[in-house]
Amino acid sequence: MSNESAAPKSLPLARVLVGVVAVVALVALGRQFGVFLDRFVEWVDGLGALGPIVFMLGYVAATVAFIPGSVLTLAAGAIFGLGQGVVYVMIGATTGASLAFLLARFVAREAIAQRVAGDPRFAAIDRAVGREGFKIVILLRLSPVFPFNMLNYGLGLTNVRFVDYVAASIGMLPGSLLYTYSGFVAGDIVRLTSETGPDRGPGYYAVVALGLL
Template sequence: MSKITASDSSISTKPLPLAKVLLGIVAVIALAGLGRQFGLFLERFAVWVDNLGSLGPFAFIAGYAAATLAFVPGSVLTLAGGAIFGLLNGSIYALTGATLGATLSFLLARYAAREAVERRLEGNPRFQAIDHAVGQRGLKIVLLLRLSPIFPFNLLNYALGLTKIPLKSYLFASIGMLPGTVLYTYSGLIIGDVARLAGGTDPERDVAYYAVVVLGLLATILVLATITRTAKQALNAAGVDAKPIDSTAK
Protein backbone atom coordinates (compact mmCIF):
# COMPACT_ATOMS: atom_id res chain seq x y z
CA MET A 1 0.00 0.00 0.00
CA SER A 2 2.78 2.43 0.91
CA LYS A 3 4.66 1.59 -2.33
CA ILE A 4 1.60 2.44 -4.40
CA THR A 5 1.23 5.73 -2.55
CA ALA A 6 4.88 6.63 -3.08
CA SER A 7 4.66 5.71 -6.76
CA ASP A 8 1.49 7.72 -7.21
CA SER A 9 3.11 10.64 -5.43
CA SER A 10 6.18 10.56 -7.66
CA ILE A 11 4.04 10.29 -10.79
CA SER A 12 1.88 13.25 -9.77
CA THR A 13 4.79 15.52 -8.93
CA LYS A 14 6.99 14.88 -12.00
CA PRO A 15 4.79 16.72 -14.51
CA LEU A 16 4.57 19.73 -12.20
CA PRO A 17 7.62 21.62 -13.51
CA LEU A 18 6.49 21.04 -17.12
CA ALA A 19 3.01 22.24 -16.23
CA LYS A 20 4.46 25.40 -14.72
CA VAL A 21 6.56 26.03 -17.82
CA LEU A 22 3.55 25.52 -20.09
CA LEU A 23 1.46 27.77 -17.88
CA GLY A 24 4.16 30.43 -18.05
CA ILE A 25 4.29 30.18 -21.85
CA VAL A 26 0.51 30.51 -22.09
CA ALA A 27 0.61 33.50 -19.75
CA VAL A 28 3.32 35.21 -21.82
CA ILE A 29 1.37 34.60 -25.05
CA ALA A 30 -1.81 35.91 -23.43
CA LEU A 31 -0.04 39.00 -22.11
CA ALA A 32 1.55 39.61 -25.49
CA GLY A 33 -1.85 39.40 -27.15
CA LEU A 34 -3.40 41.70 -24.59
CA GLY A 35 -0.48 44.08 -24.90
CA ARG A 36 -0.90 44.20 -28.68
CA GLN A 37 -4.62 44.84 -28.37
CA PHE A 38 -4.01 47.53 -25.76
CA GLY A 39 -1.39 49.08 -28.02
CA LEU A 40 -3.92 49.31 -30.88
CA PHE A 41 -6.57 50.72 -28.56
CA LEU A 42 -4.07 53.19 -27.11
CA GLU A 43 -3.00 54.41 -30.54
CA ARG A 44 -6.57 55.04 -31.68
CA PHE A 45 -7.62 56.53 -28.36
CA ALA A 46 -4.60 58.86 -28.33
CA VAL A 47 -5.43 60.10 -31.84
CA TRP A 48 -9.05 60.69 -30.82
CA VAL A 49 -8.03 62.65 -27.73
CA ASP A 50 -5.44 64.62 -29.68
CA ASN A 51 -8.00 65.58 -32.33
CA LEU A 52 -10.20 67.04 -29.60
CA GLY A 53 -7.46 69.45 -28.60
CA SER A 54 -8.13 71.22 -25.32
CA LEU A 55 -11.41 69.30 -24.98
CA GLY A 56 -9.55 65.98 -24.80
CA PRO A 57 -9.23 65.82 -20.99
CA PHE A 58 -12.89 66.75 -20.54
CA ALA A 59 -13.97 64.05 -22.99
CA PHE A 60 -11.80 61.54 -21.14
CA ILE A 61 -13.38 62.49 -17.80
CA ALA A 62 -16.90 62.31 -19.23
CA GLY A 63 -16.20 58.94 -20.84
CA TYR A 64 -14.78 57.60 -17.59
CA ALA A 65 -17.89 58.74 -15.70
CA ALA A 66 -20.18 57.12 -18.27
CA ALA A 67 -18.19 53.88 -18.09
CA THR A 68 -18.57 53.85 -14.30
CA LEU A 69 -22.33 54.29 -14.59
CA ALA A 70 -22.52 51.46 -17.11
CA PHE A 71 -20.52 48.98 -14.94
CA VAL A 72 -17.59 49.07 -17.38
CA PRO A 73 -14.28 48.47 -15.54
CA GLY A 74 -12.35 51.72 -15.44
CA SER A 75 -8.94 50.05 -15.24
CA VAL A 76 -8.41 50.16 -19.03
CA LEU A 77 -9.26 53.86 -19.15
CA THR A 78 -6.97 54.54 -16.20
CA LEU A 79 -4.14 52.74 -17.98
CA ALA A 80 -4.86 54.73 -21.13
CA GLY A 81 -4.91 57.94 -19.11
CA GLY A 82 -1.42 57.23 -17.81
CA ALA A 83 -0.12 56.41 -21.29
CA ILE A 84 -1.59 59.54 -22.89
CA PHE A 85 -1.54 62.21 -20.20
CA GLY A 86 1.32 61.07 -17.98
CA LEU A 87 1.33 60.21 -14.28
CA LEU A 88 0.16 63.50 -12.77
CA ASN A 89 -2.49 64.60 -15.27
CA GLY A 90 -3.56 61.01 -15.93
CA SER A 91 -4.16 60.42 -12.23
CA ILE A 92 -6.08 63.68 -11.87
CA TYR A 93 -8.31 63.03 -14.88
CA ALA A 94 -8.97 59.39 -13.96
CA LEU A 95 -9.75 60.22 -10.33
CA THR A 96 -12.05 63.06 -11.43
CA GLY A 97 -13.89 60.79 -13.87
CA ALA A 98 -14.18 57.99 -11.32
CA THR A 99 -15.45 60.37 -8.65
CA LEU A 100 -17.98 61.93 -11.03
CA GLY A 101 -19.26 58.52 -12.14
CA ALA A 102 -19.36 57.21 -8.57
CA THR A 103 -21.32 60.27 -7.43
CA LEU A 104 -23.84 59.96 -10.26
CA SER A 105 -24.30 56.26 -9.44
CA PHE A 106 -24.77 57.13 -5.76
CA LEU A 107 -27.41 59.79 -6.53
CA LEU A 108 -29.16 57.55 -9.05
CA ALA A 109 -29.48 54.76 -6.48
CA ARG A 110 -30.63 57.11 -3.74
CA TYR A 111 -33.22 59.11 -5.65
CA ALA A 112 -34.17 57.40 -8.92
CA ALA A 113 -33.44 53.66 -8.98
CA ARG A 114 -33.58 52.69 -5.33
CA GLU A 115 -35.95 49.74 -5.77
CA ALA A 116 -33.90 48.25 -8.59
CA VAL A 117 -30.68 48.49 -6.59
CA GLU A 118 -32.38 47.03 -3.51
CA ARG A 119 -33.52 44.03 -5.55
CA ARG A 120 -30.00 43.56 -6.87
CA LEU A 121 -28.52 43.55 -3.35
CA GLU A 122 -31.33 41.74 -1.56
CA GLY A 123 -29.99 38.99 0.69
CA ASN A 124 -26.35 39.91 0.10
CA PRO A 125 -24.65 39.37 3.49
CA ARG A 126 -21.60 41.44 2.53
CA PHE A 127 -23.77 44.46 1.74
CA GLN A 128 -25.81 43.99 4.92
CA ALA A 129 -22.61 44.13 6.96
CA ILE A 130 -21.46 47.21 5.05
CA ASP A 131 -24.82 48.92 5.52
CA HIS A 132 -24.70 48.30 9.27
CA ALA A 133 -21.08 49.46 9.57
CA VAL A 134 -21.73 52.61 7.53
CA GLY A 135 -24.66 53.40 9.80
CA GLN A 136 -22.30 53.24 12.78
CA ARG A 137 -19.12 54.83 11.37
CA GLY A 138 -20.12 56.30 8.01
CA LEU A 139 -17.13 58.22 6.64
CA LYS A 140 -14.49 55.91 8.10
CA ILE A 141 -16.07 52.77 6.63
CA VAL A 142 -16.59 54.27 3.17
CA LEU A 143 -12.99 55.50 3.14
CA LEU A 144 -11.77 52.03 4.10
CA LEU A 145 -13.94 50.49 1.38
CA ARG A 146 -12.29 52.76 -1.17
CA LEU A 147 -8.84 51.79 0.11
CA SER A 148 -9.69 48.08 0.20
CA PRO A 149 -12.26 47.29 -2.51
CA ILE A 150 -13.86 44.14 -1.05
CA PHE A 151 -17.03 44.98 -3.01
CA PRO A 152 -17.03 45.54 -6.82
CA PHE A 153 -16.34 49.25 -7.37
CA ASN A 154 -19.18 50.04 -9.77
CA LEU A 155 -21.75 48.12 -7.73
CA LEU A 156 -20.46 49.63 -4.49
CA ASN A 157 -21.22 53.12 -5.81
CA TYR A 158 -24.87 52.19 -6.25
CA ALA A 159 -24.96 50.21 -3.00
CA LEU A 160 -23.74 53.14 -0.92
CA GLY A 161 -26.66 55.16 -2.25
CA LEU A 162 -28.90 52.93 -0.12
CA THR A 163 -26.99 53.67 3.09
CA LYS A 164 -27.26 56.65 5.41
CA ILE A 165 -23.92 58.15 4.41
CA PRO A 166 -24.28 61.90 3.60
CA LEU A 167 -23.25 63.00 0.12
CA LYS A 168 -20.52 65.26 1.52
CA SER A 169 -18.91 62.38 3.40
CA TYR A 170 -19.28 60.11 0.38
CA LEU A 171 -17.46 62.63 -1.79
CA PHE A 172 -14.70 63.13 0.77
CA ALA A 173 -14.11 59.38 0.95
CA SER A 174 -13.33 59.37 -2.78
CA ILE A 175 -9.77 60.25 -1.80
CA GLY A 176 -9.46 56.56 -0.90
CA MET A 177 -9.44 55.78 -4.64
CA LEU A 178 -6.20 57.73 -5.09
CA PRO A 179 -3.64 54.95 -4.33
CA GLY A 180 -5.19 52.49 -6.78
CA THR A 181 -5.62 55.22 -9.40
CA VAL A 182 -1.96 56.19 -9.16
CA LEU A 183 -0.87 52.55 -9.49
CA TYR A 184 -2.93 51.94 -12.64
CA THR A 185 -1.90 55.30 -14.11
CA TYR A 186 1.74 54.52 -13.42
CA SER A 187 1.31 51.13 -15.10
CA GLY A 188 -0.29 52.84 -18.08
CA LEU A 189 2.65 55.23 -18.29
CA ILE A 190 5.06 52.29 -18.52
CA ILE A 191 2.90 50.43 -21.06
CA GLY A 192 2.65 53.57 -23.15
CA ASP A 193 6.43 54.03 -23.14
CA VAL A 194 6.96 50.41 -24.16
CA ALA A 195 4.33 50.64 -26.91
CA ARG A 196 5.86 53.82 -28.32
CA LEU A 197 9.35 52.33 -28.08
CA ALA A 198 8.22 49.25 -30.00
CA GLY A 199 6.58 51.46 -32.61
CA GLY A 200 9.64 53.64 -33.00
CA THR A 201 7.81 56.80 -31.93
CA ASP A 202 9.36 57.14 -28.49
CA PRO A 203 12.52 59.19 -27.96
CA GLU A 204 15.54 57.11 -27.03
CA ARG A 205 15.83 56.54 -23.29
CA ASP A 206 18.67 54.94 -21.41
CA VAL A 207 18.48 51.94 -19.13
CA ALA A 208 18.55 54.17 -16.04
CA TYR A 209 15.23 55.75 -17.03
CA TYR A 210 13.43 52.42 -17.24
CA ALA A 211 15.13 51.20 -14.06
CA VAL A 212 13.82 54.22 -12.16
CA VAL A 213 10.34 53.79 -13.65
CA VAL A 214 10.16 50.08 -12.78
CA LEU A 215 11.49 50.65 -9.27
CA GLY A 216 8.92 53.38 -8.80
CA LEU A 217 6.17 51.01 -9.90
CA LEU A 218 7.36 48.32 -7.48
CA ALA A 219 7.45 50.86 -4.65
CA THR A 220 3.92 51.99 -5.53
CA ILE A 221 2.68 48.38 -5.49
CA LEU A 222 4.31 47.80 -2.10
CA VAL A 223 2.73 50.92 -0.62
CA LEU A 224 -0.69 50.04 -2.05
CA ALA A 225 -0.45 46.47 -0.71
CA THR A 226 0.37 47.81 2.75
CA ILE A 227 -2.53 50.28 2.64
CA THR A 228 -4.93 47.58 1.42
CA ARG A 229 -3.88 45.13 4.14
CA THR A 230 -4.28 47.77 6.85
CA ALA A 231 -7.69 48.77 5.52
CA LYS A 232 -8.85 45.14 5.45
CA GLN A 233 -7.80 44.68 9.07
CA ALA A 234 -9.74 47.80 10.05
CA LEU A 235 -12.82 46.60 8.16
CA ASN A 236 -12.65 43.21 9.87
CA ALA A 237 -12.42 44.97 13.23
CA ALA A 238 -15.52 46.98 12.29
CA GLY A 239 -17.49 43.80 11.58
CA VAL A 240 -17.19 43.85 7.79
CA ASP A 241 -15.73 40.63 6.36
CA ALA A 242 -12.87 41.85 4.19
CA LYS A 243 -11.62 38.38 3.29
CA PRO A 244 -12.12 36.92 -0.20
CA ILE A 245 -15.42 35.08 -0.51
CA ASP A 246 -14.95 31.32 -0.30
CA SER A 247 -17.14 29.73 -2.94
CA THR A 248 -16.97 26.38 -1.16
CA ALA A 249 -18.20 27.75 2.15
CA LYS A 250 -21.52 26.38 3.22
Protein backbone atom coordinates (compact mmCIF):
# COMPACT_ATOMS: atom_id res chain seq x y z
CA MET A 1 0.00 0.00 0.00
CA SER A 2 2.74 2.44 0.95
CA ASN A 3 4.63 1.80 -2.28
CA GLU A 4 1.49 2.33 -4.36
CA SER A 5 0.68 5.63 -2.63
CA ALA A 6 4.24 6.87 -2.90
CA ALA A 7 4.41 6.34 -6.67
CA PRO A 8 1.75 8.91 -7.63
CA LYS A 9 3.35 11.49 -5.31
CA SER A 10 6.77 10.99 -6.85
CA LEU A 11 5.46 11.56 -10.38
CA PRO A 12 4.50 15.24 -9.90
CA LEU A 13 7.81 15.86 -8.14
CA ALA A 14 9.66 14.34 -11.08
CA ARG A 15 7.79 16.61 -13.47
CA VAL A 16 8.67 19.66 -11.40
CA LEU A 17 12.33 18.64 -11.43
CA VAL A 18 12.23 18.14 -15.19
CA GLY A 19 10.69 21.58 -15.61
CA VAL A 20 13.30 23.24 -13.37
CA VAL A 21 16.17 21.51 -15.17
CA ALA A 22 14.73 22.55 -18.54
CA VAL A 23 14.45 26.20 -17.49
CA VAL A 24 17.98 26.26 -16.06
CA ALA A 25 19.31 24.69 -19.25
CA LEU A 26 17.51 27.25 -21.40
CA VAL A 27 18.87 30.16 -19.34
CA ALA A 28 22.41 28.78 -19.58
CA LEU A 29 21.97 28.27 -23.31
CA GLY A 30 20.68 31.81 -23.68
CA ARG A 31 23.72 33.27 -21.95
CA GLN A 32 26.07 31.30 -24.17
CA PHE A 33 24.33 32.26 -27.40
CA GLY A 34 23.99 35.88 -26.30
CA VAL A 35 27.73 36.21 -26.93
CA PHE A 36 27.17 35.42 -30.61
CA LEU A 37 24.19 37.76 -31.05
CA ASP A 38 26.12 40.47 -32.87
CA ARG A 39 27.61 37.94 -35.29
CA PHE A 40 24.18 36.48 -35.93
CA VAL A 41 22.76 39.91 -36.80
CA GLU A 42 25.60 40.69 -39.20
CA TRP A 43 25.24 37.26 -40.79
CA VAL A 44 21.50 37.78 -41.33
CA ASP A 45 22.19 41.11 -43.02
CA GLY A 46 24.24 39.32 -45.68
CA LEU A 47 21.75 36.55 -46.45
CA GLY A 48 19.63 38.51 -48.89
CA ALA A 49 16.16 37.03 -49.46
CA LEU A 50 16.74 34.37 -46.80
CA GLY A 51 17.51 37.01 -44.18
CA PRO A 52 13.93 37.56 -42.93
CA ILE A 53 13.28 33.82 -42.51
CA VAL A 54 16.52 33.22 -40.64
CA PHE A 55 15.94 36.33 -38.53
CA MET A 56 12.46 35.19 -37.47
CA LEU A 57 13.71 31.69 -36.64
CA GLY A 58 16.52 33.23 -34.60
CA TYR A 59 14.03 35.44 -32.77
CA VAL A 60 11.92 32.38 -31.92
CA ALA A 61 14.95 30.53 -30.57
CA ALA A 62 16.07 33.58 -28.57
CA THR A 63 12.63 33.95 -26.98
CA VAL A 64 12.48 30.32 -25.89
CA ALA A 65 16.07 30.44 -24.60
CA PHE A 66 15.56 33.57 -22.44
CA ILE A 67 17.77 35.76 -24.67
CA PRO A 68 16.58 39.40 -24.45
CA GLY A 69 14.99 40.36 -27.76
CA SER A 70 15.62 44.11 -27.50
CA VAL A 71 18.89 44.03 -29.46
CA LEU A 72 17.33 41.84 -32.15
CA THR A 73 14.36 44.21 -32.37
CA LEU A 74 16.68 47.20 -32.75
CA ALA A 75 18.67 45.33 -35.37
CA ALA A 76 15.48 44.53 -37.30
CA GLY A 77 14.94 48.24 -37.86
CA ALA A 78 18.52 48.72 -39.05
CA ILE A 79 18.44 45.71 -41.38
CA PHE A 80 14.90 45.64 -42.77
CA GLY A 81 13.50 49.12 -42.13
CA LEU A 82 10.55 50.09 -39.96
CA GLY A 83 7.63 48.40 -41.76
CA GLN A 84 9.18 45.02 -42.55
CA GLY A 85 11.20 45.05 -39.34
CA VAL A 86 8.09 45.34 -37.16
CA VAL A 87 6.34 42.55 -39.08
CA TYR A 88 9.30 40.17 -38.72
CA VAL A 89 9.72 41.01 -35.04
CA MET A 90 6.03 40.44 -34.27
CA ILE A 91 6.00 37.10 -36.10
CA GLY A 92 9.17 35.92 -34.35
CA ALA A 93 8.15 37.19 -30.91
CA THR A 94 4.61 35.78 -31.10
CA THR A 95 5.80 32.38 -32.31
CA GLY A 96 8.54 32.20 -29.67
CA ALA A 97 6.18 33.33 -26.92
CA SER A 98 3.65 30.69 -27.98
CA LEU A 99 6.26 27.93 -27.87
CA ALA A 100 7.43 29.02 -24.40
CA PHE A 101 3.81 29.11 -23.20
CA LEU A 102 3.15 25.57 -24.49
CA LEU A 103 6.37 24.26 -22.95
CA ALA A 104 5.38 25.64 -19.56
CA ARG A 105 1.82 24.38 -19.81
CA PHE A 106 2.56 20.82 -20.84
CA VAL A 107 5.83 20.25 -18.97
CA ALA A 108 5.28 21.89 -15.60
CA ARG A 109 1.74 23.20 -15.14
CA GLU A 110 0.05 20.08 -13.76
CA ALA A 111 2.74 19.39 -11.21
CA ILE A 112 3.00 22.99 -10.04
CA ALA A 113 -0.78 23.42 -9.91
CA GLN A 114 -1.06 20.43 -7.57
CA ARG A 115 1.51 21.91 -5.22
CA VAL A 116 -0.01 25.40 -5.07
CA ALA A 117 -3.67 24.40 -5.21
CA GLY A 118 -4.00 25.18 -1.50
CA ASP A 119 -2.65 28.71 -1.90
CA PRO A 120 -5.64 31.09 -2.19
CA ARG A 121 -3.51 33.80 -3.80
CA PHE A 122 -2.47 31.65 -6.73
CA ALA A 123 -5.99 30.27 -7.07
CA ALA A 124 -7.41 33.81 -7.27
CA ILE A 125 -4.90 34.91 -9.89
CA ASP A 126 -5.43 31.73 -11.88
CA ARG A 127 -9.22 32.21 -11.86
CA ALA A 128 -8.94 35.87 -12.87
CA VAL A 129 -6.67 35.07 -15.78
CA GLY A 130 -8.97 32.23 -16.79
CA ARG A 131 -11.99 34.59 -16.89
CA GLU A 132 -10.38 37.74 -18.29
CA GLY A 133 -7.40 36.19 -20.01
CA PHE A 134 -7.17 38.49 -23.01
CA LYS A 135 -7.51 41.70 -20.98
CA ILE A 136 -4.99 40.69 -18.34
CA VAL A 137 -2.43 39.36 -20.79
CA ILE A 138 -2.60 42.43 -23.00
CA LEU A 139 -2.14 44.67 -19.94
CA LEU A 140 0.87 42.60 -18.90
CA ARG A 141 2.29 42.91 -22.42
CA LEU A 142 1.88 46.68 -22.34
CA SER A 143 3.63 46.97 -18.98
CA PRO A 144 7.45 47.28 -19.03
CA VAL A 145 7.61 45.95 -15.46
CA PHE A 146 7.21 42.27 -16.36
CA PRO A 147 10.12 40.59 -18.21
CA PHE A 148 8.91 39.35 -21.59
CA ASN A 149 10.60 35.94 -21.55
CA MET A 150 9.65 35.08 -17.97
CA LEU A 151 6.07 36.21 -18.59
CA ASN A 152 5.72 33.74 -21.46
CA TYR A 153 6.52 30.80 -19.21
CA GLY A 154 4.64 32.19 -16.22
CA LEU A 155 1.37 32.58 -18.13
CA GLY A 156 1.68 28.99 -19.29
CA LEU A 157 1.10 27.96 -15.67
CA THR A 158 -2.26 29.75 -15.50
CA ASN A 159 -5.71 28.92 -16.86
CA VAL A 160 -5.57 31.52 -19.63
CA ARG A 161 -6.78 30.12 -22.94
CA PHE A 162 -4.10 29.72 -25.59
CA VAL A 163 -6.22 31.61 -28.13
CA ASP A 164 -6.55 34.59 -25.77
CA TYR A 165 -2.84 34.45 -25.00
CA VAL A 166 -1.87 34.56 -28.67
CA ALA A 167 -4.43 37.28 -29.50
CA ALA A 168 -3.07 39.44 -26.68
CA SER A 169 0.31 39.44 -28.41
CA ILE A 170 -0.93 42.64 -30.04
CA GLY A 171 0.12 44.24 -26.74
CA MET A 172 3.74 43.77 -27.84
CA LEU A 173 3.23 46.07 -30.84
CA PRO A 174 3.91 49.47 -29.18
CA GLY A 175 7.22 48.34 -27.71
CA SER A 176 8.21 46.59 -30.94
CA LEU A 177 7.43 49.74 -32.93
CA LEU A 178 9.51 51.89 -30.57
CA TYR A 179 12.58 49.65 -30.65
CA THR A 180 12.36 48.94 -34.38
CA TYR A 181 12.02 52.64 -35.16
CA SER A 182 15.00 53.41 -32.92
CA GLY A 183 17.06 50.84 -34.80
CA PHE A 184 15.87 52.24 -38.12
CA VAL A 185 16.84 55.81 -37.17
CA ALA A 186 20.18 54.68 -35.73
CA GLY A 187 20.92 52.80 -38.94
CA ASP A 188 20.27 55.92 -41.01
CA ILE A 189 22.46 58.05 -38.73
CA VAL A 190 25.34 55.60 -38.94
CA ARG A 191 25.04 55.28 -42.71
CA LEU A 192 25.01 59.06 -43.18
CA THR A 193 28.01 59.64 -40.92
CA SER A 194 30.17 56.78 -42.20
CA GLU A 195 30.07 57.26 -45.97
CA THR A 196 33.84 57.71 -45.99
CA GLY A 197 34.51 55.67 -42.89
CA PRO A 198 34.63 51.94 -42.15
CA ASP A 199 31.62 49.72 -42.77
CA ARG A 200 29.46 49.05 -39.73
CA GLY A 201 27.39 45.96 -39.11
CA PRO A 202 23.80 45.91 -37.80
CA GLY A 203 25.14 45.08 -34.36
CA TYR A 204 26.77 48.50 -34.30
CA TYR A 205 23.45 50.11 -35.23
CA ALA A 206 21.80 48.33 -32.33
CA VAL A 207 24.38 49.71 -29.90
CA VAL A 208 23.86 53.24 -31.24
CA ALA A 209 20.09 52.84 -30.89
CA LEU A 210 20.49 51.78 -27.28
CA GLY A 211 22.45 54.96 -26.71
CA LEU A 212 19.66 57.02 -28.27
CA LEU A 213 17.15 55.45 -25.90
